[in-house]
Amino acid sequence: MNDDDVVVCVCADVGEDEITRLVRCGHRTVEDLRRVSGANSRCGSCRDDIEELIAQETTAHPAVPSPVA
Ligand code: FES
Numbered sequence: 001m002n003d004d005d006v007v008v009c010v011c012a013d014v015g016e017d018e019i020t021r022l023v024r025c026g027h028r029t030v031e032d033l034r035r036v037s038g039a040n041s042r043c044g045s046c047r048d049d050i051e052e053l054i055a056q057e058t059t060a061h062p063a064v065p066s067p068v069a
Contacts, residue, residue, distance in 0.1 A: 008049050011042035019050060023057040030054070 005015035014037050034040045
């Protein structure tokens with residue numbers, strides 16, 4: 001995670017940049033993002049923030065390729 005990145009999931013140390021990158025690659029559910037990044041795999045308190053990022057990126061970039069990971 002970059003020093004200027006914003007932490008989304010403290011438990012798994014996953015930042016906004018990583019979540020955004022994965023959403024743009026086609027991982028558009030919390031469950032899928034959990035599988036590929038580990039985010040939201042413990043306390044679960046980051047779920048709303050992850051869902052908000054998914055919604056933002058889905059609106060900004062509606063056409064995505066199929067997930068490869
Ligand atoms: S903050 Fe993401 S699982 Fe705890």
